[in-house]
Amino acid sequence: MTDHSALPAGLAIRTIETPSLGDRSYVVHDGDVAFVIDPQRDIDRILEILRTDAVRLTHVFETHIHNDYVTGGFALAQATGAAYLTNADDNVEFDRTPLHDGDTVQIGDRMRVRAIHTPGHTFTHLSYALTDDAQPIAVFTGGSLLYGATGRPDLLGPDHTDALARHQHHSAHKLTHALPDDTEVYPTHGFGSFCSATQSETAQSTIGQEKRSNRALTQDEEDYVRDLLDGLGAWPAYYAHMAPTNSAGPEAPDLSLPESADPAELRHRIETGEWVVDLRTRTAFAAGHAPGTLNFGLDGSFSTYLGWLITWGTPVTLLGETAADVALAQRELVRIGIDRPAAHATGEPEQWSLDAPVSFPTATFADLELVRHHRDIVVLDVRRTEEHTAARIEGAVNIPIHELPRRLSDIPPGELWIHCAAGYRASIAASFLHVAGRTLVAVDDKFENAAKAGLHLVGPEA
Known part of the structure; x- marks a missing residue:
């Protein structure tokens, strides 16, 4: 959480970071009184701030029907008991306070919020x-004007992408015309x-x-x-489920631990096609894990990536x-609408399986450079297509992790x-391919080291 203190005396803006979702x-x-902009699903973080700062919440604003997470x-x-405010044109299934362009809401004696x-x-x-x-002092821009960028315009489908991109350009200029530079x-x-x-960093x-650095404001529309x-x-596949969930008015999540599972039950779940997910680091997973499990650290x-x-x-x-690890994973999952895990287990791989743990080797790009001269191997690049196109190991096969x-x-x-x-993504891929019976090595190294190791890279950024 960040506290922005460079504000008029008596006002506070508390920033709640969710770095896993950006x-x-x-x-x-x-x-005395407070409002909230775009709260995440796990609202206990916000309730704690309200208690700590001893303020009363009167209004909750949404900038848009979110496509990347389930709203709180x-x-x-x-x-x-706060008022819930969204655009009057949003097609939602719950009672709310509808807002139109230019509407202004008075909050307490000093704060006024204008919808743009x-x-x-x-x-x-x-x-x-x-x-x-x-005096205008701040603007909460949601997925419109970002730092050095703008929100993507393609999440509503290809039929709308061009029109939304043009709207995004106009909206950035609208904000600069409506508000002072400071x-x-x-x-x-x-x-x-x-x-x-x-x-942007x-x-x-x-x-x-933003007028000086944001290309929505420095480039012409075309x-x-x-x-x-x-x-x-590409964008994560789970996005398709977020807007319908948010339009229905999602309830608060249940963050209590699910039932525990013994090794026999875990094996049954794996055999019936369920996902049994090992939350440990990729290093620990490669060194030993329960057969059939997948690694999303x-x-x-x-x-x-799990949702994708x-x-x-x-x-x-x-x-x-630990139970704390499972609780953290649950918190992450409810934010994207995976509300209740089927079960959980804690401890080590020896406690999770009726069989001995299995493993696979890891290596560096320097190891890859050495081994490719001595035996036939397949280099599998699981980065996104645009990453692979920009710079890639010559001869590598590209299958993006989400595919x-x-x-x-x-x-x-x-x-x-x-x-x-x-x-990280290589370990996810390795866990799937290990279950599929493939012989593999997971490269646990930064791609920037590939060229340094002597591997031949191709592509415009190679």
Whole structure:
């Protein structure tokens, strides 16, 4: 959580980071009353801030019907009695306070929030400008104007992408015309979220800074649209389930531990096609794991890749070294709408299986360079297509990790050396292929070391 103190005296903006999804939520208050922008599903984090700061929540705002996570807005409003505000044109199944472009909401004695229609990420997207004593001081831009970028316009389908990209350009300019240069910008997306069209390392910004650095504001419409659309890659498959869930008004999640499972039950779940997921690091998993288990480590983009690869509705059982690990995984999963694991187990692989643990080797790119001269191997690159196209090991086969479960038969025969950009996705892929009976080595190394090791790279960025 970040506290923004460079504000008028008495006002506070608390930033709640969800780095696993690349999103931020905001709690804003004047020491007495508060409002929230784009709350994540696990609302206990927000309730704790309200208790700690001793403020009363009166309003919950959504910038848009989110495509990348399940909102906590409806549940938070229900729990606190706060008004829940969304665009009047959003087709939702719950009672809310509808907002139109230009509507202003008074919160406490000092804070006023003005809705600004900023379509582009979605058609009904709203940004919210905060004024204190009639002076604009901040704007909460959701998936519209991000730091050095904008939200992607393709999540509603290809029929709308071009139109939304043009809306996004117009909306960025609308914000700069409506607000002073020193207005602080607080986006929801853009910190690793796939909802962002591009990524930025910037941690904070203002309208004036964005005028100088954001290509939506430095390029003309045609150049911006062309470059934006050319740079779009795949987005996680679970996104398709988020907007319908959010439009229905999701309830608060149950974060209590699921039932525990013994080795016999775990084997049964694996044999019936359920996912039994080992949450440990890729190093620990490679060294020894229960047969048939899959590796999605908590030390990486756990929920993003699990949600991307799984067939929606497949039961998930979680294996963690501690109950705290399982609880953290549950928290990550409820944020994308996987509400209740089927079961869990804690401890070590020896406690999770009726059979002895199994393992597979790991290596570096230097090892790969050495071995390719001595025996026939297949180099499998599981990075996204755009990463592979930009720079790749000559002769490598590319099957992006999110396509792997349904494309196992497309992988050539032979000994596999699996790599990605840093090792996390390679371990996920290795776990699937190990279950499939393939002979493999997982490359646990940064791709930047491939050329240093002497491997021949091709591509425009090689």
